[in-house]
Amino acid sequence: MAYQETTRTSYGQRVTGSAKGIGSGLLVFILGTILLFWNEGNFVKKRKSIQEAEGVVMRVQDVSDIDPALNGKLIHASAFADSKEVLVDGLFGVSETAIAISRKVEYYQYKENAQTKTKDKIGGGQETVTTYTYEKEWTPSPVNSANFHDPAYKSVNFVLTTVEPKAERAKNVSFGGYRLPPFIIASISGTTPAEAKLTPEEVRQWEKVIAEKNPALLVQPFVHVNGNVVYFGKSPSVPDIGDVRITLTKILPADISIIAKVNGTTFEEYYAKNGKTFSAVSMGTVSADNMFARAHSSNATWTWILRIIGILLVIGGLKSMFSILPSLFKVLPFLGNIVGAGVGLVCTVVGAVWSLVIIAVAWLRYRPVVGICFLAMAIAGIWFLRNKAKAAKAGGGTPR
Numbered sequence: 001m002a003y004q005e006t007t008r009t010s011y012g013q014r015v016t017g018s019a020k021g022i023g024s025g026l027l028v029f030i031l032g033t034i035l036l037f038w039n040e041g042n043f044v045k046k047r048k049s050i051q052e053a054e055g056v057v058m059r060v061q062d063v064s065d066i067d068p069a070l071n072g073k074l075i076h077a078s079a080f081a082d083s084k085e086v087l088v089d090g091l092f093g094v095s096e097t098a099i100a101i102s103r104k105v106e107y108y109q110y111k112e113n114a115q116t117k118t119k120d121k122i123g124g125g126q127e128t129v130t131t132y133t134y135e136k137e138w139t140p141s142p143v144n145s146a147n148f149h150d151p152a153y154k155s156v157n158f159v160l161t162t163v164e165p166k167a168e169r170a171k172n173v174s175f176g177g178y179r180l181p182p183f184i185i186a187s188i189s190g191t192t193p194a195e196a197k198l199t200p201e202e203v204r205q206w207e208k209v210i211a212e213k214n215p216a217l218l219v220q221p222f223v224h225v226n227g228n229v230v231y232f233g234k235s236p237s238v239p240d241i242g243d244v245r246i247t248l249t250k251i252l253p254a255d256i257s258i259i260a261k262v263n264g265t266t267f268e269e270y271y272a273k274n275g276k277t278f279s280a281v282s283m284g285t286v287s288a289d290n291m292f293a294r295a296h297s298s299n300a301t302w303t304w305i306l307r308i309i310g311i312l313l314v315i316g317g318l319k320s321m322f323s324i325l326p327s328l329f330k331v332l333p334f335l336g337n338i339v340g341a342g343v344g345l346v347c348t349v350v351g352a353v354w355s356l357v358i359i360a361v362a363w364l365r366y367r368p369v370v371g372i373c374f375l376a377m378a379i380a381g382i383w384f385l386r387n388k389a390k391a392a393k394a395g396g397g398t399p400r
């Protein structure tokens with residue numbers, strides 16, 4: 001059953017809280033502005049570095065032998081990434097000739113969810129009702145239930161035992177006649193199950209550890225091994241609070257394609273003239289053209305993600321800075337709502353226009369033609385706001 005808590009905030013407390021938001025809102029506004037300007041410049045620099053790499057890359061068909069003539073050159077090549085290194089997870093009997101092994105640990109726990117509803121009161125006060133619900137789920141770490149709000153769920157969580165997650169990669173991975181550096185090895189993907197191989201004695205040791213930590217639990221066995229999954233609990237099919245699930249995986253040698261600069265018998269990132277670095281790794285045999293296309297696409301995608309985040313920060317910062325205005329009118333809730341809607345609309349439009357101005361200024365520096373287009377859009381937004389203000393003044397009311 002859901003558990004609810006009700007808190008009440010006075011008019012004075014609301015106004016004081018909104019006033020404090022001016023400083024934090026200004027900080028968020030500044031951070032959003034900086035992010036927008038930096039992001040546009042970073043996009044252009046990154047694109048130029050990719051284009052520069054496209055212009056100098058050498059397509060090498062065979063890297064089975066080291067070619068001194070390639071030293072210092074940016075190359076594209078496809079070959080088998082191989083490793084003879086044996087990676088070991090001694091806790092669960094994993095011993096694999098692989099590029100990487102991983103141990104993922106999950107705990108079955110209660111998790112607290114909160115949903116808040118607020119209601120304005122005549123006189124400017126506010127009533128907040130928070131509803132707490134609880135559900136069982138697998139989590140990457142134990143959940144401290146001592147701070148749960150519902151007394152019925154306080155301290156209900158526990159774990160049979162704790163196990164540290166693990167991720168290990170081979171240090172010696174060959175690529176034809178060359179040796180791959182760590183930054184390329186870290187980019188090799190494609191996990192498959194790594195079978196757990198616990199001896200009967202090791203299973204008994206785990207049983208003992210769990211029994212000593214949880215003397216009240218009398219039902220055994222607690223350890224279940226199924227392929228690459230080790231389960232601590234009564235039944236893997238019916239999880240209970242405190243159960244632990246360990247999933248073991250590995251990355252096997254595979255064909256990969258790379259774009260990187262040759263450095264003796266290994267590789268390093270390519271440094272463009274503008275100081276940006278570039279390298280690329282793709283699983284399988286992938287052409288240089290496709291890899292560069294993916295790099296451009298990734299650059300554009302991340303630029304849009306950061307651009308949207310920057311705009312939201314700017315708008316959110318403005319709303320926080322001017323949240324004191326609707327708070328002042330909350331003596332009459334309907335009036336405060338009207339002012340709040342107006343402030344929200346103005347802050348959204350002003351924030352969007354400001355963001356366009358910052359983007360335009362950044363592009364004027366890095367790409368003048370595109371910058372002029374963005375600046376024209378920003379001027380159009382300012383013109384729109386000005387006309388709305390004039391219409392409101394002429395009508396003697398709030399612009400709608």
